[in-house]
Amino acid sequence: MIRFLASVGALTLSFLAACGRLVLFAGRAIIAGVTPPYYPRLVLRQFVAIGYFSLTVVGLTALFTGMVLALQFYVASARFNAESAVATVVVLSVTRELGPVIAGLMVAGRVGAAMAAEIGTMRVTEQIDALTTLSTDPLRYLVWPRLLAGLLTLPFLVLIADIVGVFGGYIVGIYKLGFNPASYLTQTQEYLKSADVTSGLIKAAVFGFVVALMGCYQGYYSRGGAEGVGQATTYAVVSASILILLLDYFLTQAFFA
């Protein structure tokens, strides 16, 4: 029994220590990032890496999510004659929930993994040490541009995901389920409030920051060669995905409960 309690205690302590390290890492990176020198070129490069190159995967995922949602809700709502709510359900689900969560998860898989692998490789090949010896703070040079780009880029991606997702629902609604295009669009607009969109965009900013933070953190502290880098990549994706779902609940509660 004592051994069991000791192992629970040890696990709790190591979890709290890891949380502390993560918060310190983020804090140090933010402080380094807001003090000169600044690296706008690197931030721009990360905008392209995170935003532009994720457009296809996020767009396709949002399109099919909107299409499936329309189809699923139509079939389910037919049981209690609520088919007319398809357009409203699609637009609210996509803007409030599915747009930010799916975009966040896709970016975690595509960008978070790449960040962890790149920074992890730089760690194990001593390139991060080399940065320090060349009077360059690795947190300011490597981490902050990624955090900033993650924070600012994901809302744009989610805005596009929202539009594409709603369009996916529209395609299915009109061509598969036989809705009238004008009434579908009226239904889409009627119950949509600006808070539905902005809450999704705020979630997106938080998720973007979390994805970049986990990618950078896991990469920065990776060790042990190729195996360590592989492990860091896995941890980056898994931890970012779990945090996205966890934070989604608390943010939803904060916005709408």
Place this chain on the structure above:
Amino acid sequence: MTPTGTSIPKIAVSGLQKSFGAKRVLAGVELEVAAGESLVVIGGSGTGKSVLMKCILGLLDPDAGSIRIDGEETAGLGGRHREQLMRKFGMLFQGSALFDSLNVWENVAFGLIEGRGVGRRPARETALQKLAAVGLGPEVATLRPAELSGGMQKRVALARAIAAEPEILFFDEPTTGLDPIMADVINRLIVQCVRGLGATAVSITHDMVSTRKIADRVAMLYQGRIVWQGPAADIDNSGNQFVDQFVHGREQGPIRMEVRAA
């Protein structure tokens, strides 16, 4: 490479200790390097040579002890002060540690552009000069590090280390993984660059050919302590059983091989 004779040592390490968990790597290192001197720290794999160098550079925080550069305490120094101090240093890493995402000249000029705010055009000119100093022509300037052989990467890394004309140069296993001819070229370039800059040099290696070529003074690290130090000329008759065993590469003797890396 001879000391210039100033009274304050360029580098003074005292009582330096560093452990990783239960493993004690440095157990009270005492070491001084005079300005303009080239010191080579020798020792077997896993004896803590790299840890010692990383502590002096500030890449690792020591658990206890003092590290003075030009008489000023630097152990535990952080932030802007550390960045300022780093300007005195140049480092050649064992695996070269060139940045994959940058081409050769951008690697060499990195410290000038990002660390000192020099414009890209003058920094490129300096980079080409430094590449020439290590025997590389302008045709390699736009290549990526991955396109170069190990020896060429070492030369580029050496050019990067000397680009900002640092006061102190560190060399981590400079000839490891190179063929004997390329190793000799790198040794010659190290001597040439250190002399040319009038810099102080600290190298760590277990390559005795390299040691004889680049050292003014040699120190031997074993079990976390300096067990012998003296002029490079005395290395063959040091009177120290650890040094004798190491220099002659004998299996029999007081040195026991470390199983785990430091």
